[in-house]
Amino acid sequence: MVSRILKKTPSTNKPMPIKLYRGIRRLHRRNCSLKKSAIAPSTVVLTRVGTNKAFKVLHKPKSPETRPETQARLPLPPLASPEKRTVCLDLDETLVHSVTGPPPKNFDFVVRPKVRGKVTTFYVVKRPGVDAFLERLAAQYEVVVFTAGLRDYATLVLDLLDRKRLVSHRLYRDSCKEMSGKFVKDLSRLGRDLRRVVIVDDNPNAYFLQPENAIPVHRFFYDPADRELARLLEFFEDEELRCCEDIRIAVKKFVGDDGLMSSDDDGDDDDELEEMSDAKSKPTVSTPCSVISVHRVRPFGPPVLEWGTNMVIVCSFFLLIINVIVCFRTGFHPFFLH
DSSP, rough: HHHHHHHHSSSSSSSOHHHHHHHHHHHHEEEEHHHHHHHTTOOOOEEOOOOOOOOOOOOOOOOOGGGGGSSSSOOOOOOSTTTEEEEEOBBBBBTEEEEEEEEEESSEEEEEOOTTTTTEEEEEEEEETHHHHHHHHHHEEEEEEEOSSOOOHHHHHHHHOOOOOOSSEEEEEGGSSETTTTOOOOGGGSSSSSSGGGEEESOGGGGSSSSGEEEEEEOOOTTTTTOOOHHHHHHHHHHHHHHSSHHHHHHHHHHHGGGGGOOOOTTTTTHHHHTTTOOOOOOOSTTTTTOOOOOOOOSSSSSSOOOOHHHHHHHHHHHHHHHHHHHHHHOOOGGGOO
């Protein structure tokens, strides 16, 4: 542009006026600013630097993975094979157990996520048989890890737990539905037929909205003799399950009357993770979202009588004692002592 303007000026021996140079520079800067505003913000703008052929990047586009609107991947992408069913697995206390305190004697790996601006160390213990469980499950089902843990924490754990990338999708706390301050996993938002979806979780409040799709498991801590995952494999690899059109019928038969475990101890170890890292939120039974346990415990002996009946019995026994005392003092013996 400068060369075109210089060609229009008469060729004289006098140097170019300084005002003309300044005007050319202002015009060039104004044209560049107009071009930048007219281009979409997601494109790369290149401008020439100086007289050489080097270019400078003025704007770098954001990748789709870092945009806030794409963090919660719901609904899930379509199934690659329509014959596959979906199994949603919880992470903490179901597949692994993590602790921030003193390291346990036997832990599998360590993650150090940045939570609330502070790097926190987690010692993670894998549940016995979790590697074989994921490998055999992924061969027949679409495996989705659905956790209420924070993304920064759960991503590091899953990267080390699932080295073979057997998990199809990962859903974190931002994919949960918050109800009464608790995080509930709504399976209807997955974009899958609920007749072909199963969720495995240790917390009954997590599947509060679809309890008929849930298989509860005992919470895992440090027990090396734990056999919960082997028990689950027997269900998922059963031949009758493949012939069942509605998987919820098979789940109900498998769970039976001992299905939902009591949630009285759901908040026992929450204080540590919630205060130290906020890595996972476990609901307690004091909220409207709490699930009443289906596990029916039959009391030993006869059923307990009502309060009114108990009072009648106590009063009758008390009057009988008074009657016996009065009879002995007056010399008259009660009829049952003759």
